[in-house]
Amino acid sequence: MEKQANKPKIKLAVYWGAACGGCCVSVLDVHEALFDVVAAADLVFWPIALDTKYKDVEAMADGEIDVTLFNGAVRNSENEHIAKLLRQKTKILVAYGSCAHMGGIPGLANFWNKESIFTRVYEESESTGNPDKIHPQPEVKVPEGKIEIPEFYNDVRALNQVVDVDYYLPGCPPQTERLVEVFMAIVTGAELPPKGSVVGALEKTQCDECERKKSDNKLIKHFYRPTEVQDDGETCFLEQGIICMGPATRGGCGTRCIKGNAPCRGCYGPPADAPDPGAKMMSAIATMIDANDPEEVEKIVDTIDDPAGTFYRFSLPGSIIRRKLI
Amino acid sequence: MKQVTIDPITRLEGHGKIEIFLKDDGEVENVYFQVPELRGFEKFCEGRPVEELAQIVTKICGVCPGCHHMASGKAADAVYGVEPTSTAKKIRELFYMAHFVHSHIAHFYALAAPDFVVGPTAPAAERNVLGVINKVGVDIGTEVIKQRRIAQEIQALLGGHQTHVVLNIPGGVRKGLTEEERKDVEEKAKGFVEFSKFSLKIFDDVVLNNKEYVDIILNGPYALTLHSMGLVDDNNKVNFYDGKVRVVDTNGEELYKYAPNEYTEFVEERVEPWSYLKFPFLKKKGWKGFVDGQDSGVYHATPLSRLNASDGMATPLAQAEYERMYDTLGGKPVHATLAMHWARLIELLYSAERALELATDPEITGTDLRAPLDKTPSEGVGIVEAQRGTLTHHYVTDDKGIVQKANLIVGTTNNNAAICMSLKKAAQGLIKKGVEVTDGILNMVEMAFRAYDPCFSCATHHRPGEMPLILNIRDKDGNLIDTVSRK
Numbered sequence: 045m046e047k048q049a050n051k052p053k054i055k056l057a058v059y060w061g062a063a064c065g066g067c068c069v070s071v072l073d074v075h076e077a078l079f080d081v082v083a084a085a086d087l088v089f090w091p092i093a094l095d096t097k098y099k100d101v102e103a104m105a106d107g108e109i110d111v112t113l114f115n116g117a118v119r120n121s122e123n124e125h126i127a128k129l130l131r132q133k134t135k136i137l138v139a140y141g142s143c144a145h146m147g148g149i150p151g152l153a154n155f156w157n158k159e160s161i162f163t164r165v166y167e168e169s170e171s172t173g174n175p176d177k178i179h180p181q182p183e184v185k186v187p188e189g190k191i192e193i194p195e196f197y198n199d200v201r202a203l204n205q206v207v208d209v210d211y212y213l214p215g216c217p218p219q220t221e222r223l224v225e226v227f228m229a230i231v232t233g234a235e236l237p238p239k240g241s242v243v244g245a246l247e248k249t250q251c252d253e254c255e256r257k258k259s260d261n262k263l264i265k266h267f268y269r270p271t272e273v274q275d276d277g278e279t280c281f282l283e284q285g286i287i288c289m290g291p292a293t294r295g296g297c298g299t300r301c302i303k304g305n306a307p308c309r310g311c312y313g314p315p316a317d318a319p320d321p322g323a324k325m326m327s328a329i330a331t332m333i334d335a336n337d338p339e340e341v342e343k344i345v346d347t348i349d350d351p352a353g354t355f356y357r358f359s360l361p362g363s364i365i366r367r368k369l370i
Numbered sequence: 371m372k373q374v375t376i377d378p379i380t381r382l383e384g385h386g387k388i389e390i391f392l393k394d395d396g397e398v399e400n401v402y403f404q405v406p407e408l409r410g411f412e413k414f415c416e417g418r419p420v421e422e423l424a425q426i427v428t429k430i431c432g433v434c435p436g437c438h439h440m441a442s443g444k445a446a447d448a449v450y451g452v453e454p455t456s457t458a459k460k461i462r463e464l465f466y467m468a469h470f471v472h473s474h475i476a477h478f479y480a481l482a483a484p485d486f487v488v489g490p491t492a493p494a495a496e497r498n499v500l501g502v503i504n505k506v507g508v509d510i511g512t513e514v515i516k517q518r519r520i521a522q523e524i525q526a527l528l529g530g531h532q533t534h535v536v537l538n539i540p541g542g543v544r545k546g547l548t549e550e551e552r553k554d555v556e557e558k559a560k561g562f563v564e565f566s567k568f569s570l571k572i573f574d575d576v577v578l579n580n581k582e583y584v585d586i587i588l589n590g591p592y593a594l595t596l597h598s599m600g601l602v603d604d605n606n607k608v609n610f611y612d613g614k615v616r617v618v619d620t621n622g623e624e625l626y627k628y629a630p631n632e633y634t635e636f637v638e639e640r641v642e643p644w645s646y647l648k649f650p651f652l653k654k655k656g657w658k659g660f661v662d663g664q665d666s667g668v669y670h671a672t673p674l675s676r677l678n679a680s681d682g683m684a685t686p687l688a689q690a691e692y693e694r695m696y697d698t699l700g701g702k703p704v705h706a707t708l709a710m711h712w713a714r715l716i717e718l719l720y721s722a723e724r725a726l727e728l729a730t731d732p733e734i735t736g737t738d739l740r741a742p743l744d745k746t747p748s749e750g751v752g753i754v755e756a757q758r759g760t761l762t763h764h765y766v767t768d769d770k771g772i773v774q775k776a777n778l779i780v781g782t783t784n785n786n787a788a789i790c791m792s793l794k795k796a797a798q799g800l801i802k803k804g805v806e807v808t809d810g811i812l813n814m815v816e817m818a819f820r821a822y823d824p825c826f827s828c829a830t831h832h833r834p835g836e837m838p839l840i841l842n843i844r845d846k847d848g849n850l851i852d853t854v855s856r857k
Contacts, residue, residue, distance in 0.1 A: 062409055066432020066533050073532075119409060149429040152414035161410035165648075169412060170764060170777045172639045172648065180408070184644040188391035188399050189373050191644050193406040217432065217533060271421045271450075271540050271743055271771070301425075304530015304537065305544035309425065349419050349772060357426075 061123035063116030070217035122194035146362030154367035216311035245296035263334035396803035405647035436469035437756035443538030448750025457736030458542035472521035491810030542740035562722035591799025600676030671759030671784035678703035685723035756781035
């Protein structure tokens, strides 16, 4: 990529919604490349590192920010407000990381609802004493006046369920090298893929990247949890009967969990040819089951524990299911 | 009454907010520290296979994922009633020591040092890690970055995923250590020991040799008289990975010592309608409100409380520093909030020494990595010390190991009430009638919670001098009267 001379610096913003901070750490982990980033971009909003306030963002002109990396899911009213504000002020809005992409781990909360979460956390938890069943409220009158906290929503949403998103950069968190590649493409004025594309990841699956030994003969009579068998450390997890989300997950992370001897759980989202990770995984599994009798097939499928929570580990809000109806 | 809002401060599992109410004469009436976010892990862990939680709960915090991974791994062991193999335990602890080294380095140099090395009321633009490097020299700055990177490399080597570690599985670990890797880790651990000694020397030169700073530590508006909590080994020495939780009272006398599975007898959490974060307190003392003292149930779980709650450190150099700290500060227990920074450096030295012990342990390269699971899973509690306080994970499963209930008391949560009180005390001591609320005053208020290294300021390299603080001064109807902001 050629750097264009005299190109004005782009304005970059980074923001977190319902997130763990891992995405911001992945941005900080550019290490030496930070100098390239700073040479090419002015960071105009980044709560973890910079002294810019919400009202400074509000004062910006529409579209004044060139690129915003929005990480985290939309869990509460504050997340939604800032997502809308940043959409208005930003030319290229990137859903950065699994939570913004498809809901991520916090999106597992869509197996439940607000009431059941509050009841568990604030009433039933083994260490909580709350005889009056007090729950946090958006607005509370205290003796000295009134104080507020954001409203906790019933549903977790992915970023594109709240605002229009230009690109998706998946991963929990995204590999920093992938971020740098995408960033440099933007600042050098390289031709960008069509709006709505997933960037910073491969078109193909984890399996295409995976170094574990594979045979063509993947036939399974029983699925096992990682606790039930001893992984041999070198053979494809699925061939050992251990559920691995590799076939239903984009490559691009360098198979980092698999290198730590843990099966993939799908944080990079589904590959280009399959919009829904659960549907893709079901079809992958269907081809592996070593039985023709429907009853036996069902028995083998039943050896998979928590299929919904595993196949949609990082993607429930953004999947075709979106939530469990309660 | 005037209302002062500091919003947003950053990172306590997301976001934090401080509300200060001023009386009509300008004195501080009350302070509320609010956590405006909840994600509800306790609920959505239900239905998941228990061995999956070690990978799910790392997502509570991308800054200290290793702590949740360890507490979860230990809770899952307990669910299966399995004792991990000796090699597995040592590999886990070695990983964990590297996690502590990395985090404590980041906190001291990037977050705490600016207040002391550059100065608490120095211009905001200089009061950051770059300002520290300007003062102490580029070579030292480079060394800080290098040692922290090396600690991260050890974590990635053992943990697989560079952020969201995948090491633990019930009964052991997924991956061992080769002899070649061990040698490399040994050299790195030696470097940690030297660097930790050096860091304590900087603390000596810059802080302890400065009367003004010692005065701030001992007599500033920061001390709270609280009970102290920390995990200890069989000899009552500080341990981060394993042991019993010991609580000593405000006089340093042992109140309780409990095994992980007894925690609900000793700790209770209170709910306030104005914060999503609960307020733990000592159950047998009871909740007496946001007050300190011997009768209060409020405790702290911090590097300082861990030292207060123990009889010493299990490694020789750290033990010598432990003795020196208490000699200098007038004996145990110490209640000066800012002494937490010193305690954190003593813990850094311990982590380094312990990492070296483990790296030279013949068992560390063993191949017996997983103990068999031969019991029916049911219920278990795992407790470790996170950098920011005692961390408790409690799971109940069905007989297939599918989680039915999960309960978590997270490091910083222990200190929720104490942080509120420290902020109030600091605000009362610093914001007075007729005193202009300057950036320096704001920072001195912030120093009260920065000492706790709460998760919003944890090892994210974020720079305190550049924290996004806004202080809105409002009348009691919420009308904005004035705004003070960081330059």
